[in-house]
Amino acid sequence: MSQSTPALRLENIVKTFPGVRALDGVSLEVLPGEVHALMGENGAGKSTLMKVLGGLHQPDEGKIIVSEQLVRMASPLDAKSKGIVFIHQELSLASELTVAENIYLGELPKKRFGLVDWQKLYAQTDEILAKLKVGFNAKTRVGDLSIANQQMVEIARALTVDAKAVIFDEPTASLTDAEKVVLFDVIADLKDHGVGIIYISHRMEEIFKITDRISVLRDGSYRGTLVTAETNEDEITQLMIGRSLDLSRNVNHNELGDTALEVKGLSCGKLYRDISFEVRRGEVVGFYGLVGAGRTEIAETLFGLREPSAGKIFLDGQETRIHSPADAISKGISLVPEDRKGQGLVLGMNCRDNMTLPQVDDLKAGPFVAEGAEVAIFDQYRDRLDIRTPGWKQTVGNLSGGNQQKIVIGKWLSMHPNVLIVDEPTRGIDVGSKSEIHNLIRELAGHGYAVIVISSEMPEVLHVSDRIVAMYSGEIIRTFTSDEVTEDNLIQAISGITPDKAA
Template sequence: MQHAATPVLSLRGIVKTFPGVRALDGVQMDLHPGQVTALIGENGAGKSTIVKILTGIYRPDEGQILVDGTETHFPTAQAAGHAGVTAIHQETVLFDDMTVAENIFIGHAPRTRLGLIDRAAMQRRARDILTGIGADLNPAVRLRDLGIASKHLVAIARALSIDARVVIMDEPTAALSHKEIAELYDLVGKLKAQGKAILFISHKFDEIFRIADRWTVFRDGRFVGEGLMTAATEAELVRLMVGRSVDQIYPKRPARIGAPALTVAGYAHPTEFDDITFTLHEGEILGFYGLIGAGRSEVMQALFGITQPSKGATRIGEEVRVIRSTAQAVAAGIVYVPEDRGRQGAIKGLPIFQNVTLPSLKRTSRDGFLRLAQEFALTRDYTQRLDLRAASLDQDVGLLSGGNQQKVVIAKWLATRPRVIILDEPTKGIDIGSKAAVHDFMSELAAEGLAVIMVSSEIPEVLGMSDRVIVMRAGRIAAEFAGDQMTPENLVRAAVGIGDAA
C-alpha cells in the first residue's frame, strides 16, 4: 500500500445548512490516489450531502474543496466532472434506450472533423475501456437489455472515460448478487491500480473491511474520526458511528403469547402464491424468511388488501373479515410497513405530521373537518416514542434520512392502534442506530400485545427477533420453525429446498 503525500482531493471545514437542519457541520475528508476511503455513518450523518457537494449538485455554505492542494469550487456538476470527480450512485443514472457506447460517452463523445459524433471511434474506445475493466460487453447493445451488474460496469466505464481521478461509489453493492459483488471488488482493485482515489460508501462492514484502505466516520453531520483500516476494529467503528457501544444487538424480550390475532386459511393467488395457512397470536413476532421472489411480500400485500387473493379466508380475532382494499385492512386493524419506503411508504412532499395522521384522520377530525391541534398532538406522541430526528413536525418528510422516514411510516401505523402490524424488511438500507431503534420498538410492541409479522431476508435478524419463523419457497410455506429448531442451517435449507427431512 503506497502512502501518497498529497491527497487528490481534500475537504476542509465544509458546512451546509438546509432550513432547520445543519446537514454538515465543519466536516473534513481526504481522498488519496490508489486508495479506497470508506465513508461510514448512520443515515442522516451527512453522507449523501457530501456526495452532492463533491459532484457539484450542492454548494457548501462554508469550507474549502482542495484539488491537489489548491482551492477549487464546484459551482456545477460539469465543473466537478472537469476536476475529475465522478459518482456511481445507488441507482445509477443511465439511459436505458441508448447503447452502451452512447452511455459511456454521453456529453463528451469523440467528434469527426465536421463536429458530428464519430461513431466508429466511440465504439472502439468504449470497447477499449470495457476490456480494461474486464467487462465483456458489446458497446452496441442497448442498455435496456443488460442486467444491473452490467449497468454498473457501464457506469464505471463512463467514470473512466472522462478520465476521472476521484470515483465515488455510493452503496454500489446494494442491488447486486454475491457473484456480481465479487466482480465489483475486482474492479475496485483495478481502479486502485490505475491510481484512482475511491470514496466508498456502504453500510456493510464485511465489505468495508474487505476493500477499504482508510476510513472516515461522520455522525450527525460532524466529522468524528479517520484512520487506516489495518488499525481499525469493527467495534471501534460502530462506537464512533453511533456514539455509544451497541452491545446487545437484538433486544428481543420474552413474549407473553396470547389469543390468535390473525388466522389465514388457504390464501392463494393465480401466479404469486398458493395454500398459505398460518395463525398469528397477540404478543408474537412471527418471522417470514425466504429467498427474494419466494412470494413473501405478495402474501403480505394480499393480507393488506393491495392485491386480491383468488381463494382463502382471514379471521381477525374471532371475526371472519373479507379484505378487498387497504381501507378495509386498516379498519380491520391490519397495517403494513412496505419494503419500498420511497414509493409505497412515506409521501414525500407532505409534512411529517400529515404523513402520520393520514390513516387516522377520522379520529383527529370532527365531522370530516381537520383539527390541526389534534393532528400535531397525535404526531408528537408517536414520533417521540420512536425517537424521530427532525427539525419540526411540519417539515417535508422527503428531507429526512431513510431511517427517519421509516420511523414516520411506523408512527403512521401505530397511531391507528392496529391489532396486527406487518413489517416488510423493516431495517433494509437503514443504519445500525436506526436498526436497533426499530428492533427495540418491535419488542416493545409485542410486549404490549400487538401481533407482529416481520418479513426479513437477514437471517440474524429473523432469528434474533422472532418467536417463530415461517420459511417460504416458490410461493408456498416450506417449513415452520420454533425454539431450538430455529437455526441458520434449517432456515437456509428450507428456503432453497434441500434436505426436506432436516
C-alpha cells in the same frame, strides 16, 4: 502522481444551514487505489459532505483538492469533469430512454452537423456492459429493467470517464448476492487502475470485506480514521454512536394472545405456492430468504396489492378476502413497505401530512381537514417513536433515514392495526437507528400487536423474531422458533435444503 499522494483531499469543510451546523470542519483524504469507507449515523453529515464534493452545495469554509489541484465544484457536471463520479443510492435514471442514452446522457457522441453517432454510442455502451457481466444490452429500455439492473446502469456511468475518485453510496441496497460479487469485482478493477473509492454503507460485513480504511463522522464532526484490518465492528460503532449495541438474538418472549392472522394454502401464480402460517398477538414472525423467495409478494397479497390464485386468509378466526389496500386497512392490516421513499412517503410533504395521509377523510371538519387533530396525532407518535425533527412542518425528505422510517411506522400505528407488516425495516439505516427500530418492533409486540418482519439480514431476524419462516423459491421450507434456530440450519433452509435432505 505517487500512491502516497491523495487522489482527493477535503480540508476543514464547514457547511451551515439555517439553525444547523451540518459539517463542522470535516477533513478526509482518499489515496489512489484505496477503498475508503465513510461511516456514520443517518444525519451525521455524510450526505452533506458528498453534496459539497459533488457541487450540489458550496462549502462555507474549507478546500477541495483533486490530484494536488485546488478546485471548486460548481455543479455535478463540473465535478464529473474533474474526475469525481457518484453512484447514488437513489436512482437518477430516465426510464423511457435506453441504457446507452442514460449512461451517456449529456455527452452523447456526435457526428457531423450535431447528429448522434448511434453506432458508436451502442458499441461504447456494450463494451462497458460486458465488463459488468449484465444480461441486457445498450438498446434495452431502462424502464424494463429490474431495480437491481438499474443500479448496474448507474455503476456503468462511472466507467465512462477517467475517474480520479468514485463515490458509492449504499450501492448494494438493491443487488442480489451474485450482483454484489460483480460490483466488488468492478471496485477491485477500479482500485487496480489507481482510482480512489469512497464507499458509503451501513453494512459492516461489506465494509470489512472490501475497504482499506474507515473514516467516521458523528454530528457533523470528524471522529477519526482507522485501518480496516486493525479495527473491529464494536470500535467503529463506538465511534459512530458513542455506545455499544446489543445485537444478540431474541431471548425475551412476550406473553402471546390469540391468533390475529392465519394463512392457509395461499398461492399467487409462480410467485409463491401453498403458503401456510399464523401470527399471534404479541408475536414477531420473521420471514427470511434470498431475493426472489416470495416474501414481499406475500406481504403485498395480505395488503391487497396482489390477488391470490388460491388459499384462504383468516383475521381473528374469520375468513376474509382482501381486494385492495383500502380494504386491508379497514380490516386492520398495515404495511411498512420495503421502499420507504418510493412507496411509504411523499418526500416533498411535511411530517404531519405524511403521518396522517391514510386518514385524511376521517379528520375532516366539514370540507376542511382539522389541522389540530392532525398535529395531535403527529405529536403523539413523534414522542412515542422518538422522531427527531424540529417540528411537524419539516419536509420529510430532509429527515435522516431512521427518522423517515419512524414516520412511516407512526403513520400506520396511528391507524391502530391488528397486524403490522414491516418489509426490510432497516434498509439503508445506520446501526444506531437500526437498534432503535429493532427495539421498537419488540416493544410493539409487547403491546399486543401481531408483527411480521421481512428481512434479508440474518442478524436482524434473529434479533427481533419469536419465530422465523425460512423461504426458498416461493415455498416455505421450514419454520423455526428462536430457541431452535441456528445460522447453519437457517442458511440450509433458505438454500432449499429441507430437514430430511440435511439429515
